Amino acid sequence: MLGSYFKNMGAPGVYFPSLILLAFLAVAALVPNEFYLNLFFMIFMFAGLSGAWNIIGGYAGQISLGHAAFYGVGAYTSAVLFAKLGLPPVLGIFASMGVAVVLAFIIGYPCLRLKGPFFTLATLAVAEVLQLLAVYFRGLTEGSEGLSIPYEPAWYNLIFESKNVYAVLAFGYMLLVLVITLVLERSKLGYQLTALRDEDQAAESLGVNTSRAKIAAFVLSGALTALGAVIVSQYVLFLEPHSDFSVNVSVELALMSMVGGLGTAVGPLIGAAILIPLGEFLRAWVGGGIQGLHYVIYGCILILVVMFMPHGIKALVENKYKALVDILPRFGAAACPQPEEEVHLHFESHEAVTAKEGRPLIAAHEVSKDFGGLRVLSGISFSVHPGEILGIIGPNGAGKTTLFNVISGVYRPTKGRVEFDGQDITGIKRIHQVCHLGMGRTYQIVKPFGNMSVLDNVMVGAFCNQAGSATAREIALEVLALVGLLDKKDQEAKSLTLANMKRLEMARALATKPKLLLLDEVMAGLNPNEIDEAIKLIRDIRDYGSTVIVVEHVMRAIMSLSERIMVIAQGEKVTEGLPREVIADQRVIKAYLGDGFELA
Amino acid sequence: MVFLQVLINGLFLGGVYALISLGLTLIFGVVRVINFAHGEILMISMYASFFCFSVLGLNPYLSLIIVIPGMFLVGILIDQVIIRPIRNAPSYMQIFATVGLSVVLINLALVFFSGDYRSINLAFAKQVVHMGDIGISLSRFIVFISAIVVAWLVWLFLDKTDMGKQIRAIAQDRDAARLMGINPNKIYMITFGIGSAMVGLAGGLIMPLYYVFPSVGAYFVLTAFVVVVLGGLGNMVGALLGGLIIGVIDSLSGFYLDPALKEMVYFVVFLGVLLFRPSGLMGMIGAEEMGLK
Numbered sequence: 001m002l003g004s005y006f007k008n009m010g011a012p013g014v015y016f017p018s019l020i021l022l023a024f025l026a027v028a029a030l031v032p033n034e035f036y037l038n039l040f041f042m043i044f045m046f047a048g049l050s051g052a053w054n055i056i057g058g059y060a061g062q063i064s065l066g067h068a069a070f071y072g073v074g075a076y077t078s079a080v081l082f083a084k085l086g087l088p089p090v091l092g093i094f095a096s097m098g099v100a101v102v103l104a105f106i107i108g109y110p111c112l113r114l115k116g117p118f119f120t121l122a123t124l125a126v127a128e129v130l131q132l133l134a135v136y137f138r139g140l141t142e143g144s145e146g147l148s149i150p151y152e153p154a155w156y157n158l159i160f161e162s163k164n165v166y167a168v169l170a171f172g173y174m175l176l177v178l179v180i181t182l183v184l185e186r187s188k189l190g191y192q193l194t195a196l197r198d199e200d201q202a203a204e205s206l207g208v209n210t211s212r213a214k215i216a217a218f219v220l221s222g223a224l225t226a227l228g229a230v231i232v233s234q235y236v237l238f239l240e241p242h243s244d245f246s247v248n249v250s251v252e253l254a255l256m257s258m259v260g261g262l263g264t265a266v267g268p269l270i271g272a273a274i275l276i277p278l279g280e281f282l283r284a285w286v287g288g289g290i291q292g293l294h295y296v297i298y299g300c301i302l303i304l305v306v307m308f309m310p311h312g313i314k315a316l317v318e319n320k321y322k323a324l325v326d327i328l329p330r331f332g333a334a335a336c337p338q339p340e341e342e343v344h345l346h347f348e349s350h351e352a353v354t355a356k357e358g359r360p361l362i363a364a365h366e367v368s369k370d371f372g373g374l375r376v377l378s379g380i381s382f383s384v385h386p387g388e389i390l391g392i393i394g395p396n397g398a399g400k401t402t403l404f405n406v407i408s409g410v411y412r413p414t415k416g417r418v419e420f421d422g423q424d425i426t427g428i429k430r431i432h433q434v435c436h437l438g439m440g441r442t443y444q445i446v447k448p449f450g451n452m453s454v455l456d457n458v459m460v461g462a463f464c465n466q467a468g469s470a471t472a473r474e475i476a477l478e479v480l481a482l483v484g485l486l487d488k489k490d491q492e493a494k495s496l497t498l499a500n501m502k503r504l505e506m507a508r509a510l511a512t513k514p515k516l517l518l519l520d521e522v523m524a525g526l527n528p529n530e531i532d533e534a535i536k537l538i539r540d541i542r543d544y545g546s547t548v549i550v551v552e553h554v555m556r557a558i559m560s561l562s563e564r565i566m567v568i569a570q571g572e573k574v575t576e577g578l579p580r581e582v583i584a585d586q587r588v589i590k591a592y593l594g595d596g597f598e599l600a
Numbered sequence: 601m602v603f604l605q606v607l608i609n610g611l612f613l614g615g616v617y618a619l620i621s622l623g624l625t626l627i628f629g630v631v632r633v634i635n636f637a638h639g640e641i642l643m644i645s646m647y648a649s650f651f652c653f654s655v656l657g658l659n660p661y662l663s664l665i666i667v668i669p670g671m672f673l674v675g676i677l678i679d680q681v682i683i684r685p686i687r688n689a690p691s692y693m694q695i696f697a698t699v700g701l702s703v704v705l706i707n708l709a710l711v712f713f714s715g716d717y718r719s720i721n722l723a724f725a726k727q728v729v730h731m732g733d734i735g736i737s738l739s740r741f742i743v744f745i746s747a748i749v750v751a752w753l754v755w756l757f758l759d760k761t762d763m764g765k766q767i768r769a770i771a772q773d774r775d776a777a778r779l780m781g782i783n784p785n786k787i788y789m790i791t792f793g794i795g796s797a798m799v800g801l802a803g804g805l806i807m808p809l810y811y812v813f814p815s816v817g818a819y820f821v822l823t824a825f826v827v828v829v830l831g832g833l834g835n836m837v838g839a840l841l842g843g844l845i846i847g848v849i850d851s852l853s854g855f856y857l858d859p860a861l862k863e864m865v866y867f868v869v870f871l872g873v874l875l876f877r878p879s880g881l882m883g884m885i886g887a888e889e890m891g892l893k
Contacts, residue, residue, distance in 0.1 A: 121634070124825070292707035302697075
């Protein structure tokens with residue numbers, strides 16, 4: 001990261017923002033005016049704090065309305081340790097962050113496993129309860145009267161005589177959060193968070209442990225918030241439960257990210273740079289006389305941004321910024337833009353075998369699935385050997401997709417067992433575990449990560465067995481070349497045509513390097529040419545070493561692809577055999593067309 | 601005997617929580633929006649009741665004829681002006697919008713009415729009927745009975761009337777309901793109105809008992825969040841039951857532990873529910889969407 005930063009120093013996309021940051025630092029270090037120093041301190045601190053919120057709220061898309069809990073706990077922990085026990089805040093910071101981490105686990109573990117509004121409700125409630133506790137435990141916190149932090153200037157107390165030092169410290173905090181966010185953005189966890197924000201279940205199917213990723217983001221976010229809170233409290237030197245644990249703090253942090261640009265590294269900076277001066281101005285101009293007016297304006301801004309500018313100011317100025325960067329000169333080694341890397345296909349067959357004998361790759365034994373009183377699958381058994389292509393057909397509502405969902409761990413079977421690669425996977429609790437065992441799947445109703453680029457979509461899959469971004473990128477490019485989406489790699493996934501979305505589904509699953517690939521109606525809605533391409537692609541996939549199960553209605557495709565076909569109707573297995581045997585089978589014809597039809 | 605008294609106090613208090621939670625859970629079940637400004641509708645209705653009393657001299661029970669339809673309109677307005685344009689946006693956008701509304705309303709109240717605590721002095725509110733050693737506050741009893749009656753009426757409405765059936769259809773499956781010719785926008789609007797009218801009733805009924813101040817809604821609505829999760833989001837019977845349970849827990853922990861810690865106690869209940877039975881006591885509408893099934 002740091003190496004590539006210095007290597008590209010001459011590129012305007014690198015030196016221009018660096019110069020802006022440097023200018024801020026210079027202002028923080030040199031400006032003598034107390035009013036402006038205070039303003040800059042607040043801007044830097046809130047840019048950092050909102051950046052910390054943005055990790056869980058923006059990147060992971062889990063809206064916390066209780067970051068005041070981390071803020072308050074962080075501020076009080078170090079302040080109480082300092083004021084009552086004399087522990088210098090330089091060490092107290094670690095205690096604060098530790099408490100925040102524990103708190104993030106306590107809230108995150110029950111709530112982040114669930115979708116829906118639970119997390120938001122819980123965070124709101126936690127902040128409120130902590131406020132009450134801060135009032136209640138007067139012995140520690142001095143309750144509602146507030147806790148004064150003794151003014152003892154020293155570096156290890158994080159208390160300084162000069163406001164310039166505070167401003168530089170705040171700048172450092174902002175830079176820390178910014179760098180962490182940028183690193184996160186390019187890391188496995190960053191990709192996983194953005195993916196699960198768009199499509200939770202699809203992310204799980206690509207091997208993302210969504211609960212763990214969300215909890216990790218929350219812990220990081222909470223710890224950084226607590227760190228910032230210590231710096232602010234050593235500046236203000238006074239804590240009070242009703243302001244430090246106030247829901248207004250939580251809303252302000254969210255608001256700044258929202259205004260600047262949710263889920264972007266620079267968004268919180270833009271938000272803070274606009275809202276903090278605005279807030280100061282409103283407080284100075286009208287706030288003196290009328291309590292609460294500036295929050296009325298904050299609230300209105302929040303509503304208006306949501307309704308009219310959901311991607312924030314960053315999205316508005318992005319193009320102008322890029323145009324500006326483009327006309328700036330390049331220097332040194334970065335002088336000539338590097339040519340596009342070429343993609344070499346070396347998608348290796350990991351196990352190019354077609355063993356029709358011996359241990360099957362997957363075997364279902366008497367699998368049944370009930371929904372309430374409705375039996376959707378009853379007693380289905382089948383097995384597939386490595387290197388085979390099995391086709392599954394059946395009329396609408398036969399239970400084909402349910403069968404896929406049972407095999408791939410989305411549903412647990414009511415009865416029966418599923419064995420994959422010699423391992424019983426019936427009791428598996430989480431979908432991502434199935435992916436890690438080597439089973440990839442597509443969804444009949446496509447679930448692209450709409451706001452990510454095509455390449456990034458596939459990288460999420462590649463991260464299933466790869467920790468490093470560079471390798472994941474390489475795998476993703478290969479797979480994209482294989483499915484023929486390479487020229488669209490930088491498009492947003494939601495802008496693709498249906499045919500290409502289906503290709504993307506396949507590409508993502510392939511990037512996990514599956515031993516077994518489940519394809520759920522990948523040809524529905526494609527035109528004849530596209531179907532031919534898809535047939536060839538699936539054959540290629542098999543030749544590269546994956547075993548394939550296809551659910552399909554397009555008979556031409558299923559007949560030419562499958563080595564064996566299994567027919568299910570009304571949740572039961574009708575027959576199984578070679579394609580030409582199966583379509584001549586009277587029971588199959590009956591299943592599709594009812595009684596009274598006979599082969600001419 | 602003391603225990604029985606505490607229990608009855610808790611049940612009556614639970615009536616207040618239930619009444620507030622019923623509207624919240626109805627809106628969530630149908631419109632699929634957690635209205636974070638729900639508490640502020642309570643606050644507005646309390647102020648409305650207060651001013652009806654102090655300016656017009658209207659008895660708070662009488663002013664319900666104004667407050668309830670008023671809040672119905674406020675609900676419709678919120679739905680049409682703020683929720684409708686972002687109906688299809690990701691759910692966190694709706695969270696932001698209603699949070700923004702809540703911040704605006706609380707602080708507008710602060711600007712116009714200041715942060716003072718206001719109450720109305722009604723002789724009736726202090727009347728207590730003694731049955732043996734047990735005292736029963738009449739005004740609290742009215743709240744309790746209203747909660748049960750309102751829950752029953754809404755259930756009748758949803759079960760028997762044409763409109764009610766449409767609402768339930770939308771709650772179960774938006775797309776299928778739309779294919780049957782139901783206009784979802786109208787249903788969302790009316791549901792938002794009804795849910796808000798219910799909290800309007802709550803505000804009018806508790807005005808003789810509590811102080812009103814700009815952030816009074818936040819105080820009650822946090823409890824309502826716990827109640828609706830406990831009862832199962834979107835479930836009316838669950839909200840009634842959950843409200844009564846939280847009321848009793850509130851009263852017991854306030855008496856036997858410490859009044860300052862009672863929120864702590866039901867927050868522990870809240871986390872416990874999320875850990876062990878996130879679909880709540882009565883199960884939840886749309887539990888599949890939440891990944892609970």
